Amino acid sequence: MPWYLYLALKQLFPSGRKFPFFTAISILGVALGVAVLIISTSVMGGFGHQIRLMTVDTQGDVQVRADGFINNPDEVQAQLARIPGIVATTPYAQGMVGVLHNSKAQYPGIQGIDPARIGRVVPLQRYLTPAGALSDLDDDSVILSVQLAGLLGAQLGDKVEVYSPLLIEKLKNDSVLLPRELRVVGIFEFGHQALDSTVVLVTLRTMQDLYGLGGAVHGINVKLEPGLDADEAAARINAALPPALHLHAVSWMDINHDFLFVLQFERNMLFFLLTFIIIVAAFSVTSSLLISVVRKTREIGLLGALGGQPWQVAACFCCQGFIIGAAGTLVGLGLGFGVLAIRDDIVHLFTRLTGSEAAMLRFYQFSHLPSYPDPAYISATIVCSIVISTLAGLLPAWRAARLQPVEALRNE
Amino acid sequence: MSEAIVTARGLTKSYLSGDRHIAVLRGIDLDIAAGESVSIRGESGSGKSTLLNLLAGLDSPDAGTLAWGDDPVAAARRAQFLGMVFQSFYLIPEIDALANVLMASRIVRAPGEAERARAKELLASVGLAERAKHLPAQLSGGERQRVALARALMNAPKLILADEPTGNLDEHTGDAVIELLLGLCASTHTTLVLVTHNATHAAKTGRQLFLRDGLFS
Numbered sequence A: 001m002p003w004y005l006y007l008a009l010k011q012l013f014p015s016g017r018k019f020p021f022f023t024a025i026s027i028l029g030v031a032l033g034v035a036v037l038i039i040s041t042s043v044m045g046g047f048g049h050q051i052r053l054m055t056v057d058t059q060g061d062v063q064v065r066a067d068g069f070i071n072n073p074d075e076v077q078a079q080l081a082r083i084p085g086i087v088a089t090t091p092y093a094q095g096m097v098g099v100l101h102n103s104k105a106q107y108p109g110i111q112g113i114d115p116a117r118i119g120r121v122v123p124l125q126r127y128l129t130p131a132g133a134l135s136d137l138d139d140d141s142v143i144l145s146v147q148l149a150g151l152l153g154a155q156l157g158d159k160v161e162v163y164s165p166l167l168i169e170k171l172k173n174d175s176v177l178l179p180r181e182l183r184v185v186g187i188f189e190f191g192h193q194a195l196d197s198t199v200v201l202v203t204l205r206t207m208q209d210l211y212g213l214g215g216a217v218h219g220i221n222v223k224l225e226p227g228l229d230a231d232e233a234a235a236r237i238n239a240a241l242p243p244a245l246h247l248h249a250v251s252w253m254d255i256n257h258d259f260l261f262v263l264q265f266e267r268n269m270l271f272f273l274l275t276f277i278i279i280v281a282a283f284s285v286t287s288s289l290l291i292s293v294v295r296k297t298r299e300i301g302l303l304g305a306l307g308g309q310p311w312q313v314a315a316c317f318c319c320q321g322f323i324i325g326a327a328g329t330l331v332g333l334g335l336g337f338g339v340l341a342i343r344d345d346i347v348h349l350f351t352r353l354t355g356s357e358a359a360m361l362r363f364y365q366f367s368h369l370p371s372y373p374d375p376a377y378i379s380a381t382i383v384c385s386i387v388i389s390t391l392a393g394l395l396p397a398w399r400a401a402r403l404q405p406v407e408a409l410r411n412e
Numbered sequence B: 001m002s003e004a005i006v007t008a009r010g011l012t013k014s015y016l017s018g019d020r021h022i023a024v025l026r027g028i029d030l031d032i033a034a035g036e037s038v039s040i041r042g043e044s045g046s047g048k049s050t051l052l053n054l055l056a057g058l059d060s061p062d063a064g065t066l067a068w069g070d071d072p073v074a075a076a077r078r079a080q081f082l083g084m085v086f087q088s089f090y091l092i093p094e095i096d097a098l099a100n101v102l103m104a105s106r107i108v109r110a111p112g113e114a115e116r117a118r119a120k121e122l123l124a125s126v127g128l129a130e131r132a133k134h135l136p137a138q139l140s141g142g143e144r145q146r147v148a149l150a151r152a153l154m155n156a157p158k159l160i161l162a163d164e165p166t167g168n169l170d171e172h173t174g175d176a177v178i179e180l181l182l183g184l185c186a187s188t189h190t191t192l193v194l195v196t197h198n199a200t201h202a203a204k205t206g207r208q209l210f211l212r213d214g215l216f217s
């Protein structure tokens, strides 16, 4: 071991003495920063992960769309079924409608689905927690999102009136079309605002009826074998489909590109801001090491007299920063993952103390705090904290290296 | 004539004090042969420490030449050519006596078993075999200076430069340290330059020099 590393270790952890206060505080400062970074990026990542899962759960892995409509969905699905890696497909059509109930009107998005096929692509039944069953959906019924049901005051078994844009077309031609009366057979809730905005689900036939689509659909949702990359699969599907059909496959990541970007951006910003905790801790390391350089001026002079080179003296203090950074990172990782391991207990204790358990469940819709530690963020945290701590030793190191042995030794 | 250890010719050094140059050394000539022991006395401020720092290569003269053995002074040679002892002991407080002695060799290269054994031997020769594991704070002034002595001898240097090594010690302890220093240098055939205010200590060295007005008188 080079002498400067040896001395750095000894100055932080002197032999035969109890743990020095400075070392403990410095390591703890860095550790707190690391722990906060680990905890918040993991929890944030947990929410993000859940949202991604929900997105796939609602949209499938890949969507196959045409430039306009897909007029022959059965034929296209038969083509798709021959492509390896595709587990199931289900067609959909979508649009906007007006929904009236008890003289309350809403204008939600509408999705036409194939109740017989959809279950194999997206686990819709899992989200029908508020009420109802997917199997009850027929051509005279509708499933509402929980928010829409709330706004309309509609409950299971109620009838709602659905107006499609086709009615307006007909009105122009002086013919009258009556709205469709549909029975509410289910209420779904995905648990996330962005996915849970007002939507109604009807059978594909009802939707084709409302929009006058005939047999056409807007697209086909594709479920892939688990573990396949959606982007690659989309590319493969595009290559396999005959160009004459004018179809293109898009992965769920591409479809939700903007939303995923925002999620990622939020997380990066959080990481960036929380890194300042480590920087603040590093400043205190710098000031402590500077004090140590002043206090040890004569010993530094002696090291020079013993033949130590200025760069080695500098390295001694840089190493102290590095060691504090490394130790603080280790402790911080332990602390961070420790807290993540008992996060639910902490949340429950907190909600019980503040009496906000019910509110927590209602507004955040989790009884369990998600955590998804992302190796990329963990590595970034480790690298950042060690680099920043080592930089913290730079100024003291420079001061120490500048000391002339003669001057340092005269310093009485 | 035996091997030359220090050859100095016309060493001068002055300091700027305000806007005045104070000439501290005004052309020192000095030849010290291997195995010699030389004492330097002089009033406070006469430039003894300044001269010693020049001889140690820690500071450079304004004019004049200086050689260690047959070669000019070079910082890279210092650790193995000479050992220093100061009025203050300058032990590293975080490590024990043995590690302090070993520090001198550590700076040259990572110490092995041979170095460890030598450091223990040196501690024994300064009478501190039992105190090897004690931190500097647990040692008395005299004991600390003896550790510093062992450290100065660690790399088996050709030359020991001692700047008032008894300055911080009581008379009795000081006498003992000087006896030890002279004895160890004699037995290892190490050349010694001793700066001291004490005439008795100076009288025990082979050659006595007196620094006055920047020159030996």
Ligand SMILES: Nc1ncnc2c1ncn2[C@@H]1O[C@H](COP(=O)(O)OP(=O)(O)OP(=O)(O)O)[C@@H](O)[C@H]1O
Pocket (backbone or CB within 6 Å): B015, B016, B017, B024, B042, B043, B044, B045, B046, B047, B048, B049, B050, B051
């Ligand atoms: N870095 C410096 N800047 C200015 N003056 C200096 C410096 N170093 C030494 N001097 C001056 O040089 C002179 C000699 O100093 P030096 O320390 O060599 O004296 P000394 O003989 O060792 O004295 P003492 O016996 O008190 O240790 C003193 O007048 C001192 O003030």
Ligand SMILES: [Mg+2]
Pocket (backbone or CB within 6 Å): B048, B049, B050, B163
């Ligand atoms: Mg002096």
